[in-house]
Amino acid sequence: MIAATSFADQDVALFGLGASGLSAAHALLAGGARVHAFDDMPERRQTAASSGIPVVNLKSANWSKFAALVLAPGVPLTHPTAHWSVNFARQQRIPVIGDVELFCRERHRLAPDAPFVAITGTNGKSTTTALISHCLAHAGHDVAMGGNIGVPILDLMPPARGRVHVIECSSYQIDLTPSLDPSIGVLLNITPDHLDRHGSLEHYAAVKERLIAGSRLAVVGVDDGLSAVVADRSEQAGKETRRLCVRHPVTHGVYAQGSMLHVADAGAQREFFDLAPVMSLRGAHNAQNAAAAVAVCQALGLSDKAIHAGLACFPGLAHRMQVVARDGQVLFVNDSKATNADAAERALTSFEKIYWIAGGRAKAGGIAPLAPHFHRIAKAYLIGDAAGAFAETLDGHVPVEMSGALDAAVAAAARDARAETGEAVVLLSPACASFDQFPDFQVRGRAFTDAVRRIVAQASEQETV
8 A cells, every 4th residue: 555645644535435535545544644534325434434434524524624635536526517525625725636646746755756657548548557567567577557447546556666657547537636747648549438527528638638748758649630639739848759550650659550560760660569469459449559558668668579578478358358258260259348439449340240249328429430330240239228229320231139138149149150150259349338237347248258158168068968
């Protein structure tokens, strides 16, 4: 754990007692702060109190005595309306910050030159964070990985000389980190998402840009227009900027042509690594993730040989283009993390003959943006609340089966995919949130994996009879 000492002997309000909030509360207590914690959910308050965190009713507290409000990233800061705790803090002109801000302050105190890599983007940030960490660790570096990827940042080992912190940052976390200044800031892409929490695409993009604005080195994907503009502004401001691209060559950065990564430095181009044999890095979206990892690892001094070795043995992440089984010519892929159309597009462009399981709680725009890729879909198996709307969009383009539940969809897709003569892919890439049938995308992904394993096991038993 990292003790957060920047509020030692001061009173701090803390709202939101999920994983990151509990972590921040314990870190503040360890650093000598007087914590006054609260959550709107009684069960969370009870959990916090049982772990030794002082819980008070912040609605009736004296806010004039607080030095800061530490806010959990899932709590609305601005849109659709600011949370009541934020309004209380603003009335007293109290800064509203998050756990990443507490980390940044401790880094400044303990080891200001310790490498700190921060990664953001609408899609791909978890895989990129894990891939960078994997390459560094495989090369023998002391790596601490966390943030939005799962482990709260203050639960990691403290900043120290020689230790690299590789941190995934959501837009919510960036919004709560005024002193964010990573050694290397990575912005992969910007496409519409979380607009209910940011009010507009322009504000969402501006928040994302803040991550690289404070960095020493900016690594920026330029395949979408908004990110390309960010890269231009970064260079115009005189910041060292390396571009990532999977559509065309760049003069300073890393780009992909097909599965081949190329490194470009001041116009000089060279082939670097072929991703084709690495199943966990299949597809153009993973080429961008790998390009980012190459740029970061080179900047941190890894040799080409070390980076090659790390890329080659990357196991991938659960629920993100995760190959969970192969049954003859049928590949089963869990991409449950694809909770919007843009994320699902990355999976659809990675395969040629797809038996697609989609649906859940739809996001704005549905799956209409995926129309250019409908020719890759042999059949769609629709589940959840979005099934009807998705069926209308697919009508006349893709055969549809209204499966309703995930188990039924997996069984039907496996049946049809096995009838193919060549390679076929049963792909869960829902393009939807999970909340209509599952508590989160991880539970949805595990349900898919369990269903696939049952089907594969049944097929194996039948063959041996």
